[in-house]
Amino acid sequence: MKDIHNFINGEFVATARQFTKHSPMDHAPIARVHEAGRDEIDRAVQAARAALRGPWGRLPISERAELLKGLVSAIDRRFDDFLEAECADTGKPRSLASHLDIPRGAANFKVFADLINSVPAEFFESPTPDGRGSLNYAIRRPVGVIGVICPWNLPLLLMTWKVGPALACGNTVVVKPSEETPQTATLLGEVMNEVGIPAGVYNVVHGFGPDSAGAFLTEHPGINAITFTGETRTGTAIMQAAARGTRPVSFELGGKNPAIVFADCDLDATIEGCLRSAFANSGQVCLGTERIYVERPLFETFVQRLKAGAEALKIGCPDEEGVSMGPLVSREHQNKVLSYYRKAAELGATVVTGGGVPPMPGHLAQGAWVQPTIWTGLGDDSPIAREEIFGPCTLVQPFDAEDEVIRRANDTDYGLACSIWTQNLSRAHRVAAQIEAGLVWVNSWFLRELRSPFGGSKQSGIGREGGVHSLEFYTELRNICIKL
Ligand code: NAD
Ligand code: 6OD
Numbered sequence: 001m002k003d004i005h006n007f008i009n010g011e012f013v014a015t016a017r018q019f020t021k022h023s024p025m026d027h028a029p030i031a032r033v034h035e036a037g038r039d040e041i042d043r044a045v046q047a048a049r050a051a052l053r054g055p056w057g058r059l060p061i062s063e064r065a066e067l068l069k070g071l072v073s074a075i076d077r078r079f080d081d082f083l084e085a086e087c088a089d090t091g092k093p094r095s096l097a098s099h100l101d102i103p104r105g106a107a108n109f110k111v112f113a114d115l116i117n118s119v120p121a122e123f124f125e126s127p128t129p130d131g132r133g134s135l136n137y138a139i140r141r142p143v144g145v146i147g148v149i150c151p152w153n154l155p156l157l158l159m160t161w162k163v164g165p166a167l168a169c170g171n172t173v174v175v176k177p178s179e180e181t182p183q184t185a186t187l188l189g190e191v192m193n194e195v196g197i198p199a200g201v202y203n204v205v206h207g208f209g210p211d212s213a214g215a216f217l218t219e220h221p222g223i224n225a226i227t228f229t230g231e232t233r234t235g236t237a238i239m240q241a242a243a244r245g246t247r248p249v250s251f252e253l254g255g256k257n258p259a260i261v262f263a264d265c266d267l268d269a270t271i272e273g274c275l276r277s278a279f280a281n282s283g284q285v286c287l288g289t290e291r292i293y294v295e296r297p298l299f300e301t302f303v304q305r306l307k308a309g310a311e312a313l314k315i316g317c318p319d320e321e322g323v324s325m326g327p328l329v330s331r332e333h334q335n336k337v338l339s340y341y342r343k344a345a346e347l348g349a350t351v352v353t354g355g356g357v358p359p360m361p362g363h364l365a366q367g368a369w370v371q372p373t374i375w376t377g378l379g380d381d382s383p384i385a386r387e388e389i390f391g392p393c394t395l396v397q398p399f400d401a402e403d404e405v406i407r408r409a410n411d412t413d414y415g416l417a418c419s420i421w422t423q424n425l426s427r428a429h430r431v432a433a434q435i436e437a438g439l440v441w442v443n444s445w446f447l448r449e450l451r452s453p454f455g456g457s458k459q460s461g462i463g464r465e466g467g468v469h470s471l472e473f474y475t476e477l478r479n480i481c482i483k484l
Contacts (some may be wrong), residue, residue: 005183006035006040006206007189009047010199015040021182024091024327025317027366033182036205036213037349044203045222048145048172052201056172065113068168070195075106078191085183086156087318091326092281095132095320101219105156106162111450116168135482140475142170144224145215151230152178152329153284162227162269166471174203176214181327209234222246232459250473251462252455255286255416256390256392258409261302262422263295270421275309277419279372282325283392287417293405294397300396303376307353310372315358327368334368337391341373344384350377380408410436415457419445
């Protein structure tokens with residue numbers, strides 16, 4: 001079993017206290033993770049502060065950007081190591097991790113390195129009473145030491161989506177990966193050293209949330225801002241910690257995302273899109289579709305086509321040929337998802353397909369597997385329609401009118417994403433503008449332009465990141481006024 005250490009000030013740090021990471025595939029122990037206590041967190045924050053004042057803070061922007069771009073090729077050279085670590089922690093298919101998680105995990109550094117090299121400056125000339133005038137200009141300065149708290153579903157990708165802009169803007173970071181997925185963030189420490197990123201710029205501390213590394217990090221007064229991706233409930237706890245010292249937060253939280261399918265859609269493309277949005281990464285995508293509204297004339301056909309697609313998904317281990325769905329990340333999460341499967345049955349849902357655990361051979365029977373599941377026959381008030389399950393499951397319901405479906409899609413505490421499927425362009429624009437969500441896709445899902453704003457409305461988040469929007473969080477504007 002391998003040891004996973006904290007990464008503090010450019011060094012791998014063991015601790016007396018450790019916890020075991022289990023494989024999602026068969027629950028076998030795969031890693032001993034060294035848990036950071038308050039002391040290690042303090043050392044990480046001090047190291048980050050020293051790097052900010054020292055080598056990193058003094059580096060010209062163009063050199064900083066070049067170092068970050070070096071990470072892209074360095075990750076590429078260690079591609080197989082990252083792939084193996086991500087798949088071992090999450091159980092996701094190699095085909096998915098090799099096309100999405102690892103390349104995007106690397107690309108986040110290039111996108112923000114390019115961006116920081118091309119930030120436009122603001123200048124204002126103004127008259128003065130003596131006629132000489134003045135010149136105002138604004139400079140962007142790093143915010144300081146950023147606490148980065150990450151989830152387990154797209155571990156490397158979602159971590160570098162925060163670390164990339166934070167470092168590009170000249171900050172230093174202390175990252176707390178999820179306890180379920182400690183490996184790739186730690187591996188990135190090795191790559192940081194290989195590339196020559198100064199010690200202390202990137203630090204990783206391992207542990208859990210409450211009364212552990214997550215809470216210790218967010219409570220640490222040396223953290224200047226906190227960026228977090230995870231559950232809405234956790235966001236509330238982190239916001240309370242951030243209130244001490246009035247530190248800013250950027251939150252990407254949960255969702256209960258609808259898809260709206262009009263009868264005039266391109267049915268093949270819609271089925272393909274909805275299968276992806278409901279079942280990709282075993283449904284563990286914050287942008288995933290757990291509610292599908294289908295215009296009534298298409299309803300029965302849609303449900304049968306979606307069922308056929310779900311039943312054709314091959315469930316298996318990351319390396320298996322043709323596998324399209326892995327296990328859930330852990331037994332704990334399996335128990336949560338299965339509790340919703342039971343609840344749906346108790347509430348009288350029609351289980352179109354799935355609803356339980358797939359039969360798995362031998363030791364795999366110990367893993368966190370669940371079946372892709374489709375329900376019909378429950379109303380908008382049911383917990384299945386309202387609560388985020390974060391599994392490979394979706395509730396399909398019919399609708400009759402455009403106004404009605406907009407109202408029902410918006411009838412949620414969340415507001416992360418929505419996808420609209422129609423060939424009527426006017427309707428697509430009209431409906432998209434009325435959806436209360438940070439991201440609306442038309443005839444697509446999870447098409448990501450990294451310069452565009454990303455974030456949620458209502459309880460799905462605070463703030464927007466992506467492109468120049470990330471600069472708003474990771475830099476502080478200072479105005480300088482020169483009397484001419
Ligand atoms: P989680 O909130 O349980 O944990 C996320 C991280 O927060 C982990 O590192 C955890 O250890 C830490 N944490 C937990 N309690 C904490 C506390 N009190 N103080 C500090 N840190 C704490 O989320 P998860 O289960 O890892 O991820 C799944 C959730 O994340 C889902 O709700 C999903 O929708 C959401 N998510 C949202 C987005 C988005 O972009 N909006 C993206 C991915 C995941
Ligand atoms: O693509 C991204 O940048 C992003 N933040 C995706 C989030 C996916 C949620 O699970």
